[in-house]
Amino acid sequence: MKIHTVFCRNKDCPNHREENQPPHWFSRRGYYKTKAFGRVQKYQCNTCGSYFSDQTYSLNYYLKRKTDFKSLAHHCNSNNSNGFIGRQLQLSTDSIRLRRDRLGRNALFVHCSLLESLSLNEPLVADGLESYTASKYFPNNLNVLVGKESQFIYGFTLSYFRRKGVMSKKQKKRAQKEYADKSFASSRLAPNFMQLLQFAAGKAPSNQIVLHTDEHKTYQAQVKLFNQASRRINLIHHQTNSKHHRDTKNPLFAVNYLDRLLRKDCSMYRRETICFSRSSYNELLRMAFYLYSHNYCKPKRIGTQAKQIEDRHYSETQIPEHQVQEYKNLIYEARFLVSKIKKIPRFFKKIWLKKMGTPLQNLNNWVPKFAYE
Ligand SMILES: [Zn+2]
Numbered sequence: 001m002k003i004h005t006v007f008c009r010n011k012d013c014p015n016h017r018e019e020n021q022p023p024h025w026f027s028r029r030g031y032y033k034t035k036a037f038g039r040v041q042k043y044q045c046n047t048c049g050s051y052f053s054d055q056t057y058s059l060n061y062y063l064k065r066k067t068d069f070k071s072l073a074h075h076c077n078s079n080n081s082n083g084f085i086g087r088q089l090q091l092s093t094d095s096i097r098l099r100r101d102r103l104g105r106n107a108l109f110v111h112c113s114l115l116e117s118l119s120l121n122e123p124l125v126a127d128g129l130e131s132y133t134a135s136k137y138f139p140n141n142l143n144v145l146v147g148k149e150s151q152f153i154y155g156f157t158l159s160y161f162r163r164k165g166v167m168s169k170k171q172k173k174r175a176q177k178e179y180a181d182k183s184f185a186s187s188r189l190a191p192n193f194m195q196l197l198q199f200a201a202g203k204a205p206s207n208q209i210v211l212h213t214d215e216h217k218t219y220q221a222q223v224k225l226f227n228q229a230s231r232r233i234n235l236i237h238h239q240t241n242s243k244h245h246r247d248t249k250n251p252l253f254a255v256n257y258l259d260r261l262l263r264k265d266c267s268m269y270r271r272e273t274i275c276f277s278r279s280s281y282n283e284l285l286r287m288a289f290y291l292y293s294h295n296y297c298k299p300k301r302i303g304t305q306a307k308q309i310e311d312r313h314y315s316e317t318q319i320p321e322h323q324v325q326e327y328k329n330l331i332y333e334a335r336f337l338v339s340k341i342k343k344i345p346r347f348f349k350k351i352w353l354k355k356m357g358t359p360l361q362n363l364n365n366w367v368p369k370f371a372y373e
Contacts, residue, residue, distance in 0.1 A: 004057070004330050004334045004336070005018050006026070006043075006052075006057070007021070008025070008026070008045040008047070008048060008050055008052070009050055009052045009056055009373060010045065010048050010050040011339050011373070012048075013045060013047055013048040013050065014047060015045055015047050015048070016339070024046070025045065025046055025047060026043045026044060026045050026046060027043065027044050027046055028041065028042070028043060029042040029043060029044045029051065030042055032053070034055075035064075036060075036063065036064055036065055036066050037055060037060070037066060040053050040054050040055050041053060041054045056335075057334055057335050057337075058333065058334065058335055059102055059106065059332065059333055059334060059335045061335050061370065062368070062370065063099075065091070065095075067089075067091075067099055068089075069099070069102070069103060069332040069333075070332040071089070072085065072089065072096070072099055072100070072103065073103055073289070073293070073332065075088065075089075076100060076103065076286065076289060076290075077265050077266070077289070077290060077293050078265070079264065079265055079266065079267050079270065080267060081267045081275050082096045082097060082100075097282060100282070100285060100286060100289070101281075101285050102335070103285075103289045103331075104284075104285025104286060104287075104288040104289045104351075105285070105288070105336065105338075105352055105371060106289075106292075106331050106334075106335070106336050107288045107289040107291060107292035107293075107331070108288045108344075108348050108351065108352055109336035109337075109338070109340070109341060110292055110296070110327040110331055110336070111288070111291060111292060111295065111348075112341045112343070112344045112345065112348055113323075113327070113341060113342075114296075114314070114319045114323060114324065114327070115154075115203070115343075115345075116342055116343060117318065117319060117320060117323070118203060118317050118318055118319055119203055119204070119205040119318060120154075120200065120203045120204050120205065120209065121205070121317070121318065122147050122148055122149045122150060122316070123147075123148040123149070123209075123210035123211070123212060124145055124146065124147065124148060124154070124200055124209065124210065124211050124212070125145075125146050125147075125148050125211070125212045125213070125251070125252055125253075125254045125255050126143065126144065126145050126146070126193065126196060126211060126212075126213050126219070126255070127143075127144060127146075127213065127214060127252060127255035127259075128141030128142065128143050128144075128159070128189065128216075129141065129142040129144060129255070129258070129259050129262060129269075131268070131269055131276070131277075131283075132276060133160075133276070133277050133278070133279065133280055133283060133358075133360060134276075134277075134278055134279065134360055135178070136163060137162075137163050137174065137175055137178040137179070138160060138163075138178075138359060138360060139160070139161055139162075139163060139164070140158055140159060140160045140161075140280075140283075141158070141159050141160075141161070141189060142156055142157075142158055142262075142283075142287065143156060143157045143158070143159060143189065143192050143193055143196060144156045144255060144258060145196045145199070145200060146254040146255055146258055147254065147313075147316070147317070148210075148212060148251070148253075148254050149254075149316060150300075150313055150314070150315075150316040150317055151254045151257060151258065151300065151313050152295050152313045152314055152316070152317055153258065153291045153294055153295055153313075154196075154199070154200070154203070155196055155199050155345060155347060155348070156196075156284075156287060156291070156347075157192035157193075157195055157196060157347045157356075158187065158192070158280060158283065158284055158356060158358070159187050159188055159189040159192040159193075160184050160187040160188075160280075160358065160359050161184065161188075161189070162175070162179060162184065163175055182359040182360070183359060184359050185357075186357025186358070187280075187356075187357040187358050187359060189218050190218050190221070190222055192347075193218060193219060193222050194222050194225070194226065195345075195346060195347050196347075197211075197222065197223070197226045197235065198226075199345050199346075199347070201226075201230060201232070201233045201235075202345075204233055207232055207233055207234060208233070208234050208235075208236060209233055209234075209235050209236065210236045210238070211223065211235055211236065211237050211238070212238045212239075212240060212251045212252060213237070213238075213239055213240075213252075214239065214240060214241065214242040214252060215239045215240070215241055215242065219237070219239070220237070220239070223235050223237045238251060240252050258294075261294070262290070265290065266286065266287075266290060268282075268283060268286060279360060279365070280356060280358035280360055281351070281354045281356070281358075281365055284351045284356060285351060288348075288351060292331070294313060295312070295313045295314050296312060296313075296314055296324050296327075296328065297312065297328075298312065298313065299311065299312060300312060300313050300315065312324075335370075337373045338352050338353075338371070338372070338373070339373060352371065353367055353371065353372065354366075354367050
């Protein structure tokens with residue numbers, strides 16, 4: 001399988017799809033000089049006349065400084081903040097954020113492309129991992145859908161709720177001010193959880209899915225609604241009290257384990273520190289990259305040094321090893337295009353284009369034009 005070869009950047013051109021390309025479909029059209037990358041070869045499509053270059057499909061596309069994305073990736077999942085990473089790589093925090101967005105999109109591409117060959121062969125566990133964005137007045141739940149046995153992250157969404165619990169007079173006044181011009185309607189738990197159920201249904205080979213959650217009433221209500229509407233899939237729902245001892249025998253172990261890893265690996269989920277995500281989209285695209293490294297790179301269990309090179313979380317799914325390797329060779333070099341994904345789950349497309357519902361819509365929602373390609 002060829003996963004990233006040269007193609008015409010015009011989505012409407014037959015040469016955009018590699019399988020349609022006739023021989024000699026493009027011509028070389030000289031070079032242009034850049035400070036960061038030296039001489040760059042230009043090409044022109046012989047069918048539609050579109051231009052592209054060696055830089056067009058590079059992850060460094062449009063950057064003024066060549067970036068070592070592999071090194072950046074190591075920092076991202078080592079619990080380092082953007083400020084710290086910026087000082088190490090001599091880039092501003094905004095430059096780090098833009099580059100993290102690129103890694104996040106590439107990770108979504110790899111995951112969505114690999115999901116094409118996957119059909120669910122295990123029970124699932126869903127949960128909401130609690131954190132907050134921008135300030136503690138915007139608590140959120142990262143709703144994750146994880147394999148009960150594989151601990152593979154299939155998908156995630158983000159929902160928001162208003163700050164709960166006892167507040168002082170001053171805090172109540174602040175809350176009123178914070179919520180005055182914000183809407184939580186597009187980011188509630190129920191529709192976000194339903195999207196995950198529908199995604200799971202699309203991947204189920206039989207007419208039955210087993211799902212474990214805690215005793216949250218919204219889960220119960222949404223599963224009921226799903227079963228009433230679904231003609232093909234019957235969702236069997238098991239609920240476990242979230243106060244049960246969190247060991248490997250707990251049916252919710254897969255999400256408890258993920259929660260623990262996220263607190264350890266991602267600075268935005270560190271508790272009681274100055275590190276937290278400043279915008280919903282930052283959080284979601286960072287999480288996309290974390291999903292990639294958790295599913296495809298991190299060893300499932302680290303017992304001995306030798307075990308580190310053995311099973312990964314995807315090993316128990318039906319995703320072919322050689323495909324994962326091909327993507328791993330490219331993820332820090334190539335710029336993957338959303339138009340090349342055959343089937344992208346709705347919630348992942350919204351993350352890619354920063355269209356996910358959030359009460360903090362106005363923060364960092366700029367999307368570069370090339371991300372739509
Ligand atoms: Zn073309």
